[in-house]
Amino acid sequence: EAGVAQSPRYKIIEKRQSVAFWCNPISGHATLYWYQQILGQGPKLLIQFQNNGVVDDSQLPKDRFSAERLKGVDSTLKIQPAKLEDSAVYLCASSLDPESSYNEQFFGPGTRLTVL
Amino acid sequence: ILNVEQSPQSLHVQEGDSTNFTCSFPSSNFYALHWYRWETAKSPEALFVMTLNGDEKKKGRISATLNTKEGYSYLYIKGSQPEDSATYLCAFNNFNKFYFGSGTKLNVKP
Numbered sequence: 001e002a003g004v005a006q007s008p009r010y011k012i013i014e015k016r017q018s019v020a021f022w023c024n025p026i027s028g029h030a031t032l033y034w035y036q037q038i039l040g041q042g043p044k045l046l047i048q049f050q051n052n053g054v055v056d057d058s059q060l061p062k063d064r065f066s067a068e069r070l071k072g073v074d075s076t077l078k079i080q081p082a083k084l085e086d087s088a089v090y091l092c093a094s095s096l097d098p099e100s101s102y103n104e105q106f107f108g109p110g111t112r113l114t115v116l
Numbered sequence: 117i118l119n120v121e122q123s124p125q126s127l128h129v130q131e132g133d134s135t136n137f138t139c140s141f142p143s144s145n146f147y148a149l150h151w152y153r154w155e156t157a158k159s160p161e162a163l164f165v166m167t168l169n170g171d172e173k174k175k176g177r178i179s180a181t182l183n184t185k186e187g188y189s190y191l192y193i194k195g196s197q198p199e200d201s202a203t204y205l206c207a208f209n210n211f212n213k214f215y216f217g218s219g220t221k222l223n224v225k226p
Contacts, residue, residue: 103165
């Protein structure tokens with residue numbers, strides 16, 4: 001079974017530039033998560049999709065971050081404009097059965113963003 | 117926002133040492149607790165999903181226990197090997213919303 005794919009793996013941009021990340025979840029997984037992991041901290045949920053609907057985006061800085069999941073499959077996360085504090089690893093994860101307590105998330109390798 | 121804490125932040129051990137880490141989480145409204153292993157430049161990998169108080173799970177040299185009444189889980193590694201070097205994350209699953217600790221970074225020296 002193919003895993004969660006993410007691209008790019010690394011990105012370096014200057015502040016005030018825009019950047020987009022792409023995620024393709026495991027086939028058939030209805031739930032997709034985007035996390036931000038700042039160095040020294042645990043992953044923080046930015047947005048959670050169930051199919052193509054948003055379940056939780058309470059911690060997404062909506063003035064600069066946006067995300068979409070067209071057709072309930074792959075997803076893009078955009079930052080526009082980027083700030084220095086956005087430097088982090090952006091992880092995408094997917095899960096099959098959100099109703100089960102054994103709901104296991106499968107993660108992609110992440111995109112490491114550096115904002116200069 | 118739920119508070120999930122892990123200790124220690126980092127650990128350096130010699131090959132062959134046994135070690136353990138702690139994950140503390142809210143003891144009310146417990147749903148599930150997840151452990152992940154995250155090697156540098158790779159995807160976080162699920163180790164255990166624990167749901168019942170008193171649960172003990174084992175995978176090779178790695179095992180975990182769960183105490184939901186007092187809100188903690190221990191992860192044990194017996195006879196650490198250099199390939200065990202990674203960051204170990206726990207996540208409190210609050211009805212399908214995941215709250216992660218900051219991880220314990222383990223370095224095993226040959």
